[in-house]
């Protein structure tokens with residue numbers, strides 16, 4: 193499991209460790225990890241040129257000490273101090289190692305002057321191989337001051353390695369309300385933070401590299417399943433299993449207008465994780481479902497219902513009939529409007545941002561800008577697990593616990609992909625996983641299958657379902 197802790201949790205763990213270590217030892221651990229990550233990024237030390245952007249706190253301190261290590265390895269390191277309060281001992285260490293400190297452009301006095309007026313103060317800008325963002329880390333307020341904004345404008349186009357977090361993002365929410373760094377690589381310390389997982393901030397991190405510094409941390413409120421976690425959650429048939437003990441998943445999806453949604457939803461449900469799939473949706477889609485999936489049977493008892501993908505006008509009736517059975521329920525698409533009817537049941541809601549916006553009566557842009565807040569709000573309000581779809585899908589439990597999906601590919605943004613996901617999560621519910629595990633593991637598998645399917649080029653939703661057996665096969669053996 194990958195964990196993302198809050199700033200408060202990191203601060204407390206840091207204080208515990210600091211009390212047990214010699215002064216400066218923790219920052220040296222962080223700086224060493226950072227320096228090696230930058231070297232890795234550069235490929236080689238000699239002839240490389242690195243610019244450090246240094247703010248007033250320990251984030252800038254990390255950059256300076258890492259800069260000193262890089263300078264000793266033969267990298268040409270220059271530091272631009274964005275604050276008069278930059279860590280003096282770090283500046284001395286950098287100078288002692290052969291690094292240099294650039295004269296700070298007087299941006300602070302003329303914050304509205306165009307960046308071009310300060311360009312002369314950063315000689316041979318274009319020859320920097322990397323900019324190290326040590327402006328702010330977990331102590332930063334969201335947004336950037338004009339000095340930092342201008343510096344980044346002047347250095348646009350040069351790869352950026354962010355120290356701990358891309359400066360300017362909101363570390364604990366993953367929101368990006370103001371100007372912020374967009375990094376190619378983020379090197380973080382001790383544990384991940386929410387901004388490394390939750391969009392839009394996660395998009396600004398680039399690749400994320402974690403450096404262990406020995407923090408002793410409590411449970412994290414935000415986490416991300418890894419392959420081994422999903423493998424451990426996957427249901428496996430007992431030796432004496434029969435199809436009913438493995439769980440039966442029922443699908444009420446599709447309509448005369450959208451028969452394909454029934455086929456796709458069933459294709460996710462028929463991934464092999466449940467013992468049987470029943471189709472009890474619009475008869476208009478029945479022939480297509482049967483042709484695509486001869487193993488699917490008709491109405492009867494189930495251990496979980498999947499309701500709503502492409503259900504059109506039949507959505508309300510499908511929810512009412514499903515709620516009448518006291519089994520877990522997945523509610524998608526048109527059926528989300530009737531999610532109230534399932535309150536108090538083991539329920540997974542699977543909205544995309546537009547659907548969640550409608551449910552909460554807010555703008556779609558608000559949901560996209562604050563995914564964590566809105567997924568948690570809906571989970572609390574509906575007393576259900578809410579799976580908010582996106583590049584990094586957010587799965588929230590009513591108590592606020594969150595899992596973020598980090599598998600997937602932008603090729604997955606294709607019509608019907610959500611229908612496959614609904615069926616897949618339904619199969620996991622029928623097999624006995626609790627709604628939070630079913631939703632988060634299903635989302636992980638869905639992303640992994642899409643990535644596999646897209647190896648050879650563009651995909652459509654049925655390719656995702658077709659790739660599921662290979663992904664599952666690679667996990668069940670582990």
Ligand SMILES: NC(=O)C1=CN([C@@H]2O[C@H](COP(=O)(O)OP(=O)(O)OC[C@H]3O[C@@H](n4cnc5c(N)ncnc54)[C@H](OP(=O)(O)O)[C@@H]3O)[C@@H](O)[C@H]2O)[C@@H](O)CC1
Pocket residue numbers: 202203205206218219222247248249250251252254275327328329330331332333334335336337340355356357360381382405407
């Ligand atoms: N915790 C750990 O386990 C470890 C932590 N470590 C490192 O310490 C980092 C945290 O350091 P930190 O606490 O000194 O805060 P940090 O983020 O450098 O700067 C905050 C200062 O910046 C300012 N400022 C605020 N907002 C701003 C803005 N938008 N734009 C510009 N400036 C802004 C504000 O000061 P002001 O200028 O307002 O006086 C504020 O006080 C952490 O991310 C990691 O890198 C590692 O060394 C070892 C293990």
Ligand SMILES: Nc1ncnc2c1ncn2[C@@H]1O[C@H](COP(=O)(O)OP(=O)(O)O)[C@@H](O)[C@H]1O
Pocket residue numbers: 544581582583584585600601602603604605606607608609610611612613638
């Ligand atoms: N940029 C992206 N990168 C990766 N996955 C994405 C991206 N955009 C959307 N997705 C995923 O694609 C799927 C789209 O589902 P959905 O919006 O319900 O489409 P549909 O209703 O057509 O089935 C979801 O699983 C979502 O998480």
Ligand SMILES: [K+]
Pocket residue numbers: 251325326327328329354355356357358359
């Ligand atoms: K930073």
